[in-house]
Amino acid sequence: MDFDFYGHQIVAHLADRGQDAASNEVDGENVPVRHFGVILALAEWQQVTGKLRAAGVRFLIEPQIRFAGLPGEQATCFFRDPSGNAIEIKAFADDAQVFAR
Secondary structure, eight states: OEEEETTEEEEOOOOOGGGGGOEEEETTEEEESSEEEEEEOHHHHHHHHHHHHHTTOOEEEEEEEESTTSTTOEEEEEEEOTTSOEEEEEEOSSGGGTTOO
């Protein structure tokens, strides 16, 4: 099923729940391999993560800056939705860096 999420396409697949346990290390964090994500403007990311904190959301990866000072520097966080899906919200100070390596 396809979803329009802030102008980004999310394609959801039904899978055995045990398959979403895998993670990869990225910049010192264990990032869930199977996750949905959205890129927001930095100010919007700050607002959304503030609301998530205020609501008591438990983060898998706390809001932070990843790849600081490197190409692709980004603000990011991960949490699970009520159905257990891993969600990533991120922002770039420079949107031209979205695909930088």
